[in-house]
Amino acid sequence: MGTEVIVAENLKKYFGAFTAVNDVSFHILPGSCFGILGPNGAGKTTTIKMIYGFSPLSSGSLKVFGMDIKTKAREIKSRIGVCQQENTLDPDLTVLQNFAVFARYFNIPADTAGKRALEMLQFLALEQKKQARVAELSGGMVRRLVIARALINKPDLLILDEPTTGLDPQSRHQVWERIERLKAQGMTILLTTHYMDEAARLCDSLLIMDKGKILAQGSPRSLISEYIGSHIIEIAERSEGIAVFVRENNWRCEDLGHRLIIYAQNSHEIYREIDLKFPEENSLLRSATLEDVFLKLTGRELKE
Amino acid sequence: MKIDITGRFIAVWQRNLTVYRESWKINFMPPLLEPLFYLAAFGIGFSGLIGSVRYGDMEVSYVSFIAPALIAVNIMNNSFFENTFASFVRMYYQKTFDAMMATPLTVAEIITGEIVWGATKAAIATTIMMIVIGFFGLLNYTAAPLIILIAFLGGMAFGSTGMIFTASVKTIELFNLPVFLFITPMFLFSGTFFPLANLPWWAQYLALALPLTHLTNVLRGLNFGQYNADVFAGICYLLLFNAVVFPVALRKMKRRLIK
Ligand SMILES: Nc1ncnc2c1ncn2[C@@H]1O[C@H](COP(=O)(O)OP(=O)(O)OP(=O)(O)O)[C@@H](O)[C@H]1O
Ligand SMILES: [Mg+2]
Numbered sequence: 199m200g201t202e203v204i205v206a207e208n209l210k211k212y213f214g215a216f217t218a219v220n221d222v223s224f225h226i227l228p229g230s231c232f233g234i235l236g237p238n239g240a241g242k243t244t245t246i247k248m249i250y251g252f253s254p255l256s257s258g259s260l261k262v263f264g265m266d267i268k269t270k271a272r273e274i275k276s277r278i279g280v281c282q283q284e285n286t287l288d289p290d291l292t293v294l295q296n297f298a299v300f301a302r303y304f305n306i307p308a309d310t311a312g313k314r315a316l317e318m319l320q321f322l323a324l325e326q327k328k329q330a331r332v333a334e335l336s337g338g339m340v341r342r343l344v345i346a347r348a349l350i351n352k353p354d355l356l357i358l359d360e361p362t363t364g365l366d367p368q369s370r371h372q373v374w375e376r377i378e379r380l381k382a383q384g385m386t387i388l389l390t391t392h393y394m395d396e397a398a399r400l401c402d403s404l405l406i407m408d409k410g411k412i413l414a415q416g417s418p419r420s421l422i423s424e425y426i427g428s429h430i431i432e433i434a435e436r437s438e439g440i441a442v443f444v445r446e447n448n449w450r451c452e453d454l455g456h457r458l459i460i461y462a463q464n465s466h467e468i469y470r471e472i473d474l475k476f477p478e479e480n481s482l483l484r485s486a487t488l489e490d491v492f493l494k495l496t497g498r499e500l501k502e
Numbered sequence: 503m504k505i506d507i508t509g510r511f512i513a514v515w516q517r518n519l520t521v522y523r524e525s526w527k528i529n530f531m532p533p534l535l536e537p538l539f540y541l542a543a544f545g546i547g548f549s550g551l552i553g554s555v556r557y558g559d560m561e562v563s564y565v566s567f568i569a570p571a572l573i574a575v576n577i578m579n580n581s582f583f584e585n586t587f588a589s590f591v592r593m594y595y596q597k598t599f600d601a602m603m604a605t606p607l608t609v610a611e612i613i614t615g616e617i618v619w620g621a622t623k624a625a626i627a628t629t630i631m632m633i634v635i636g637f638f639g640l641l642n643y644t645a646a647p648l649i650i651l652i653a654f655l656g657g658m659a660f661g662s663t664g665m666i667f668t669a670s671v672k673t674i675e676l677f678n679l680p681v682f683l684f685i686t687p688m689f690l691f692s693g694t695f696f697p698l699a700n701l702p703w704w705a706q707y708l709a710l711a712l713p714l715t716h717l718t719n720v721l722r723g724l725n726f727g728q729y730n731a732d733v734f735a736g737i738c739y740l741l742l743f744n745a746v747v748f749p750v751a752l753r754k755m756k757r758r759l760i761k
Contacts, residue, residue, distance in 0.1 A: 213761070252603050253761055276606040286601035290521040299520055302513035303605035 201264055203228050203355055203386045204249060209258040211244050211410075218244040220410035221258075226403075231377070231387040233401035235394070235488075237496050241410040242390040243283055246357055249388065250280050263354065276304060279353030281344045283360050283390075287332045293319070293343060294328045297350060304351040311350065318346040322376060338369040345373065349380075356380060358389040362396060374399060394489040404488075406495055413495045418488050425494055426486040429465040431472065433458040433481045440476050454498070461486075461494075506608040514602065514615025515622065522623070533580075533627035537572050537634045541565055545638075555697060558728060569640040570721035571694035573631050573649065574656065577624040578714055581657035582685060584620035585664035586677045592616075593668065599759060613755045617665055617748065621657030628653035645724040652724070655740050656717040662747040663713075669754035688714040713743055 204226040211219040219241040226232045234242045247253040248260060251271040260267045262274045288296050294315060301311030319325045322342040327335060335343065345361055361377070362370045370393075377400055381387055391397050397404060398418045406414045406421070414421055422428075433440060436458040444451050444460060449468060452459045462468050469483040522529055545565040555567040592598040602612050628650055635641045667680050691705070692714035698706050709715045716736035723733035 250604050252600075272606045272608070275604070278604075280604035282597075282600060282604060284597055284600070286597040286604075288517070288521075288598060288601075289596055290524070295520060299513075299517045300601070300605070302516055303510070303602060303607050305510065305513075305606075 201228075202226060202261075203263060204232075204388070205259075205261040206245075206249070207259045209245065209248060209260060210256045211241070211248060211253065212256045217410050219248070222405075222407065222410075222412055223258075224405055224412075224415065226386060226388060228386050229381070229384050230402040231381055231389065231400050233397045233404045234388070234390045234407065235392075235397055235404060235492060236390075236407040239409075240407045240496075242407065243359055244410075245407075246359060246388060246390065250278050250357055251275050276351065277354045279348035279351060279356045281341075281348045281356075281358045281361055283363075285340055285344060287340060287343060287347070289332045291332065292328075293324070293330055293332065293335075296332065296343070297347060300347055301350050306351060314350055314352075315346075318349045321349070322346045323372065338365045341365055342369065342373065345376075353385070355386045355388065358387065360390055360392065362391065362393065370396070394487060394492055398488045406492060408496045414491070421491050422486050422488060425491045426461055427463045427465060428486060429469075429483055430486050430490055431460040431462075431465055431469050431481060431483050433460075433472075433479060435480055437476070437479065440472065440479055443472075443475065452494070459490075461490075505610075507610045507614050510607055511611040511615040511618065514607065514612050515619045517598075518616070518619040519622075530630060533576060533630040534634060536576065537569070537631050540572050541569065541635070541638055541640075544568055557697070557722070557726060558730065560726065560728075562726065565638070566640050566726075567697075567722075568695055569635050569638070570725040571692075571718045573628055573635070573653070574692075574714060574718040574721050575689055575694060576627050576631055577653050577656040577717060578660045578685065578688065580624040580627045581617075581620035581659075581661035582664040584623050585617055585661040586668055586680070587674065589616050589620075589665065589668050590671070590674050590677070593759075594674070603759065609756050609759050610752050612759075613665060613752050617658060617661040617751065620661030620664070621654045624657030624660075625650050625653040640725075642725045642727055645727065648724055649721060652717070652720050652737070652740075655737075655744065656713070659713050659717075659740055659743045659747060662744065662751040665751035666747065666754055669751065669758045688712050693718050713740065716740055716743075 202225045207223050209219055209222040210217065222245055234245060236242050244253065248255050248267070249262060251267055251274060263277060265274055267274060288299060291299060297315035298308065298311055301314070306314070316325065316328070319328055322345060324339060324342055324346060327339060332340065341361065341364060345358065348356060362373050365373065374396065377387060389400065401418060403417055404415065404421060405412055414425065416424065434457055436456065441453060441458060444458065450461045460468060465483060469481065472479065472481055549564050552564040554561045555564055557567060599612055603609065632641055632646055632649065636643070667677060671677060691701070691709055692712050693709060694714070698709055698715070701709065716739040719732040720736035720740070723730050
């Protein structure tokens with residue numbers, strides 16, 4: 199497979215005195231799906247804007263396809279497809295015109311672009327809307343259309359900034375399935391998301407960041423086992439007695455007042471012990487998820 | 503400054519042309535009707551009061567005096583409004599430039615495409631106006647191709663100027679300021695509706711600083727078949743004006759868009 203698609207070393211981005219991205223480094227392997235997670239304002243969009251040549255780096259070094267973004271931006275951008283966080287479709291134009299206009303920015307000949315547009319519309323189940331004006335489309339269709347448009351240049355790297363935000367469950371699953379198909383074709387994918395199930399399902403490798411800094415990096419599985427363990431115990435409407443018991447045993451726990459969460463490698467034993475001692479308590483042993491990792495690392499308070 | 507403009511800017515120009523063609527019937531209306539209104543109002547309403555005007559060593563009718571000025575004003579309005587209000591809507595509300603910046607286009611190409619489009623729109627409007635003016639028997643047909651070229655040159659000048667404001671304003675309402683302070687006074691005091699010689703000497707010098715004065719001079723000279731010093735000086739002025747405002751527009755837009 200050869201060299202990394204992205205090699206980012208110590209990326210920093212300042213807006214005036216504010217540091218939006220602070221010393222972020224990561225590598226992305228060809229054909230993999232890499233996810234960036236983080237609360238609102240974490241710096242996800244700012245990070246990927248540097249990758250697709252929208253924002254210059256304040257410092258650090260960034261190579262995409264082995265080329266330096268500072269000197270080869272145009273070559274790099276011609277091989278990337280981008281679905282930006284905000285809708286940037288052209289409301290003055292129809293769906294097909296949007297593709298035709300966009301293809302010209304990549305110097306794609308008109309007939310190739312026309313064929314490709316139809317393929318991509320079909321791929322995202324939008325072909326019946328090809329003559330519609332963008333303003334007539336639902337939010338979910340708009341989002342799928344932006345993804346379809348990002349594929350017009352057959353990109354080697356597809357960048358998706360919150361591709362499924364605002365989609366209903368059906369569209370979300372459909373988009374996931376399409377992303378998986380693209381990956382199967384060997385496309386490298388970089389995505390940001392607020393949905394942990396999405397990240398767990400699609401991403402081979404993840405980066406969790408907050409306030410511009412990386413908190414953790416790894417595969418979804420390794421992050422879960424490293425930071426949480428395989429299972430966690432949740433006790434809803436916890437009594438004072440059980441809280442004292444957990445504290446006395448020195449188990450790693452998070453006390454949210456009415457809810458108590460216990461993290462431990464030997465969670466099955468602990469669960470049995472609790473169940474024996476407090477049978478009337480509403481306790482639950484469940485598999486740990488990426489969401490547990492995320493909340494543990496970034497905290498439960500609101501960010502913005 | 504590094505030059506990062508290739509022929510790709512045409513793709514941006516074509517995007518605007520595509521939108522323009524969608525509603526060409528509405529877009530053709532103003533340049534068709536405006537000269538009709540002006541020529542009817544001034545030709546019928548004013549000519550009794552004014553009769554003829556001196557131009558060089560010629561006596562010319564009032565309507566033939568203002569006809570080229572109407573073209574000049576139209577060039578100014580078309581390109582200035584295209585690269586202020588319309589460009590701002592694309593940049594700020596529709597995020598059209600954001601989408602373009604994720605493609606191989608550079609910001610310089612995006613803005614060049616926008617300004618060249620504004621100038622093209624001015625040239626299209628000029629062509630339509632010339633047909634109407636020709637219908638009134640007020641057009642010098644041999645000068646027509648040159649007038650279209652000048653329309654493009656003038657369009658570049660006013661479009662670039664508009665783009666400088668677009669790079670600077672926070673909200674779209676703020677464009678009323680340059681319109682009020684820049685466009686309206688030029689419309690009135692650039693030798694458009696009365697000869698500059700009617701102004702006091704200091705105001706004449708002031709008027710000579712304005713681009714619309716020179717654009718009007720050039721078009722009037724061409725339309726009367728007088729290839730005089732005013733025409734030559736006017737073309738030089740417009741070229742020089744472009745050489746200053748166009749790079750400034752690019753630089754200011756880069757600063758606005760690249761964050
Ligand atoms: N152009 C800008 N000028 C000033 N500050 C900015 C600019 N762009 C982003 N920021 C700030 O940088 C921080 C990171 O923003 P960014 O958009 O990267 O966050 P994000 O992780 O994508 O958040 P979200 O999940 O809400 O999309 C925020 O505090 C934001 O206000
Ligand atoms: Mg974001």
